[in-house]
Amino acid sequence: MTTEEEERTTAPARSVRRAVVGRLSWGLADQAASSMSNFVVGFYVARSLGVTAFGVFSLAWVTYGVVLGASRGLATDPLVVRFSGVSHTAWRGAAARSTGAALAVGAAVGAAVGAVCLLVGLALGGGVGTAFACLGVVLPGLLLQDAWRFAFFAAGAGRKAFVNDVVWGVALVPAMVVAARVGSVGAFVLAWGASAAVAAGYGLLQSGVRPRPAGARGWLREQRDLGYRYLVENGSLSGAGQLRSYGLGVIVGVGAVGAVRGAELLLGPFLALLMGLSLVTVAEAARVLRRAPHRLGRFCLLLGGGQAVAALLWGAALLLVPDRLGELVLGGVWPSASELIVPATLGVAGAGLGTGAAAGLRALGAARRSLRVQLFASACYVAGGLGGAVAAGTVGSAWGVAAATAAGSAVWWLQLRSALRERHRNPIPEVRTS
Numbered sequence: 437m438t439t440e441e442e443e444r445t446t447a448p449a450r451s452v453r454r455a456v457v458g459r460l461s462w463g464l465a466d467q468a469a470s471s472m473s474n475f476v477v478g479f480y481v482a483r484s485l486g487v488t489a490f491g492v493f494s495l496a497w498v499t500y501g502v503v504l505g506a507s508r509g510l511a512t513d514p515l516v517v518r519f520s521g522v523s524h525t526a527w528r529g530a531a532a533r534s535t536g537a538a539l540a541v542g543a544a545v546g547a548a549v550g551a552v553c554l555l556v557g558l559a560l561g562g563g564v565g566t567a568f569a570c571l572g573v574v575l576p577g578l579l580l581q582d583a584w585r586f587a588f589f590a591a592g593a594g595r596k597a598f599v600n601d602v603v604w605g606v607a608l609v610p611a612m613v614v615a616a617r618v619g620s621v622g623a624f625v626l627a628w629g630a631s632a633a634v635a636a637g638y639g640l641l642q643s644g645v646r647p648r649p650a651g652a653r654g655w656l657r658e659q660r661d662l663g664y665r666y667l668v669e670n671g672s673l674s675g676a677g678q679l680r681s682y683g684l685g686v687i688v689g690v691g692a693v694g695a696v697r698g699a700e701l702l703l704g705p706f707l708a709l710l711m712g713l714s715l716v717t718v719a720e721a722a723r724v725l726r727r728a729p730h731r732l733g734r735f736c737l738l739l740g741g742g743q744a745v746a747a748l749l750w751g752a753a754l755l756l757v758p759d760r761l762g763e764l765v766l767g768g769v770w771p772s773a774s775e776l777i778v779p780a781t782l783g784v785a786g787a788g789l790g791t792g793a794a795a796g797l798r799a800l801g802a803a804r805r806s807l808r809v810q811l812f813a814s815a816c817y818v819a820g821g822l823g824g825a826v827a828a829g830t831v832g833s834a835w836g837v838a839a840a841t842a843a844g845s846a847v848w849w850l851q852l853r854s855a856l857r858e859r860h861r862n863p864i865p866e867v868r869t870s
Contacts, residue, residue: 489621
């Protein structure tokens, strides 16, 4: 082969690599913006309310995570798996129905949460019922904003997702200032959700696509082979976090929930990356599967290993933070949160390693395998978190979770290896593109 022929052969490969790096770079930028917003909200609320009220806010945050998992499973995970890298016309139709489904989920669940919390508030009083009622009001905007991010990454337009998160971050500033003047948990929940609604509205302008809630039923019917399994999978993941938080609050106290949330905030950039990982990596893994299936395993290993190493380095840096600086950032939450840095870091590193394999299973459309693994991992998470709390309080719960994520990560990789071997024997793709 002549030099000229070699250049013609390698040029498309270089172009593909540049495109992949570009999409991943926008994904990292978007996650950085999302992490910063979550980081600022968490720290601002922690300093403004104190550890007990921050624990109440954290319970509302965890509950939002459960609903978000349901919305992603039904509405946007199938969009990323089946409509990444397709024609613009196909993407527009799918995005309209997918975002409409997310909006419908938010409205339905928000109404249910609001009604339940109204009854709870009347019966029990206190700030918990009010915070959850406020969460029910803002859920539609929160879920629609998240849906736009998935839709943009499926289209390969990560820059738009990044801009949308920046808009949310900018809207958060005045909203948080107003909430601080009110000084209640419910005010902070409303401020957080209202600023998300601003970004969700901007997503309509960015995409030129209007969500179609009327098409939600048709979308759910068409994607039921993936959607309902992803619903259970995501529900088990977020539900495990909620059970651990509620159980920890009962066993140790609501302040322990605030301490755990404080440690999570210290590791915020990586936790936010893990929560929104499928925005970038599942779409990219699906592209790798279509173009070079033999490279999928290596892609997932680099992805998971890179996250694990980065989390360990960040955790090591947190150990060097002086108490004075920690108290400046977290206020009264710092002393209890700083005790959890080591186990929390190990837990995030284990989860990061496992998400590489999870992205591969999602790209393969191996919903049965990923569902089984997630159910196992969620059971380990709850058992480790609550068993550790009974044995050694908040610190024991953190170590139990670290052990559980290590076990779950190992099973994720075993299942990915089996799925790749199965696909090698039967090369018919599991993923539909239309």
